[in-house]
Amino acid sequence: MIVKFFENLSQDFTQLLHDDEDYNVIIEVGERPNYRVFKAHSAILSQRSSYFREKLRKTTANSRNTKCFSQKSISVYYFDIILRYIYGGFISVDNLNSSTILDLLDISIKFCLDELATFLVRHVIKHYLANLNFIRLYTICFKKDTLTDLQSMCADIAVKHPDLVFKSNDLKLFPEKALVDLIEKDELHLQMGEGKIWDYLIKWGIAQTAALTPNPEFWVDEDFEALKGVLSECLIHIRYHQFSIEDIFDKVQPYHRILDPKIWDDIVRRLSDPDSSMSSVSPFPQVNQLQLSSNIITKEHVAEISSWIDKRSSPYNVNNNPYDFKLIYRASNNGFSAKKFYSVCKEIPKTVVIIKVKGTDEIFGGYNPLSWYRPNSRAFGFVETNGSFVFSLKNGSIRESILSRVRNPTYAINYSPYTDHRGIDFGGGDLKMKFDPTCRCCCIQTSYEYKIRNIRDDFDVEDYEAFQVVRKEPEIPNAM
Structure with a gap:
């Protein structure tokens, strides 16, 4: 049996900071009058920080x-x-504002304290996202190429909340590498649309070129060439196929001189022949609005849920996923009434319900292989199935998905077709939505394997969607 006493061990080590005898490192911090000498120990600094290890290696005693x-x-x-x-090994952030935490994050990255940096990013996203200087957070995380996890965390948030980046007053400070990384993602194009992405890309590019005025009518050839040079790494990720006719005339045409002439010729030709191909550019992946028309989940989420449906040991990816998720209900469009949900979905089998929690990154959902219908339409109660499951999805600050399959099939799905105050119910509480009178939800483990939320309290629903899971039609190869 091994017993670990880390708390006292940590306290003992902090006492060394007050030791005036055994130190062998002196660090002069700040500048006068805000100046102080710290006494430290090379063994501890070297073990805890590769920055200090290298610093000490280069410093002569x-x-x-x-x-x-x-x-x-x-x-x-x-x-x-x-x-x-x-x-x-401890830090208190209870009384620190977001700006102070970002300062600490910057320093922790400088000193190669990855564990602390990851904690600070998650904390500031969770508690300060609405009022956060997100551009600064993003910029700090892109200071080192090795911080891929932190960069991915920021990108996940930006894809879901693009206004944090593109409507920021500090957009001009957004690093080029971060911008390219962001506009490569399919989910951003689905969330914003090509016209908006183009607008903000032009705005960012003009801000990087001090000599440019906002109105391109007064530009000369050198001005367009300057903007083209600034945006060269970004333009190759624009989905030119996705521009609407209005976008082409109102947004792209004024700046078309920054494009390769062949690309602009292809765009103009597609105005008269929408089915024509664009031979001048690589076949960029196109966001298929019919395939995934969700305001909540991404194609990666769809692939993950599809893997659970098929009980695969290795997950699908977005390229080999055999299913499409066909949107059949969105509460923000169709209404939050239980009656309306059942009237639309009651006879449709194999559905996935997705719930977005208001004010957090949490996304919950459930899969029902049966239809939302009982033969006795006036009755409500449980229906048995072995194939249902509930889940929590990785999203933003939520770093891992949770799958919970039904363990008591007798109580898998609870139907309530003719009441406004009762809604969707997996397991009698494992994932339950209520309308009394506002739309609220709870996750209390009863009939499924695992808890998908640690908090038992009800929470507000921002929106929810229902999809029919349909198998994709096999592609027919072209005749020789």
Whole structure:
């Protein structure tokens, strides 16, 4: 049996910061009058931070065998917090605002403290997202190419909430690499549409070129060439096939001189012949609005849920997923009434219900292999099935999906077709939506394997969607 006493161990290490005898590192932090000398220990700094390990390796010890270096660009306040984390493994963020946390994040990345950086990103997204300087967060996370997890976390948020980036007053500060990474994603094009992406891309590009005025009517050839050079890495990711006629005339035409002439010729030709191909560009992936018309989930989510339906040991990806999710109900369009839901969906088998929680990144859902209908239309009660499951989806700050299959098939699905206050119910509470009178939901484990939410309290529903799961038609090869 191994017993671990990490709390006292951490406290003992922090006491070393007050030791005036055994230190062998002196760090001069800040600049006068905000200046302080910190005494530390090379063994601890080297083990906890590769930055300090390299710094100490390059620093020559003095006659007392002590290594001295400075950190003038960092304030005493922040360095004290970071040093206590290095020694004790703890940090308090309860009284820190989002700006302070971003400062700490920047420093933790500088010092290669990846564990702390990941915690700070998740904390600031969870608690300050609505009022967060998201451009600054994104910029900090793109300072190092190795921070792929943090960059992916930011990208997931930006795809779901693109206004945090594109409507920010600091859009011009958004790093080019981050912008390219973002506009490569199919989900962003589905969320925004090509016209809006083009507008913001032009706005960003003009902001990078100080000599350009906002109105292209007064530009000369050199101005268009300058904008083309700034946007060169971004333009190759535009889905030119997706522009509407209005977008072409109102948005693209004024700036068409930044495009390759062959691309512009193809665009103009498609105005008269929408079915014509664009031979001048690579066949970029196109977002199929009919295949996935969701305001909540992505194609990656669809592939994951499809894998659960087929009980696969290895998951589908977006390219080999054999199913389409056909939207049949959206509460924000069709209404939050249970009667309306049942009137639309009652005779449709194999449906997935997706629920977006108001004010968080949480997405819950359930799969019903049966139809939402009982032979006795006036009755309500449980219907048995072995094939249903409920789930929580990875999204933004939610880093892992949770799958929970039915363990008590007798109570798999609860029907309530003719009441306004009762809604969709998996398991009698595992995933239950109620209308009394507002749309609220709860996740209390009863008939399914696992909890999909740790909090038992009801929560508000921002929107919910229902999809029919249909198998894709096989592609017919072209005749020789």
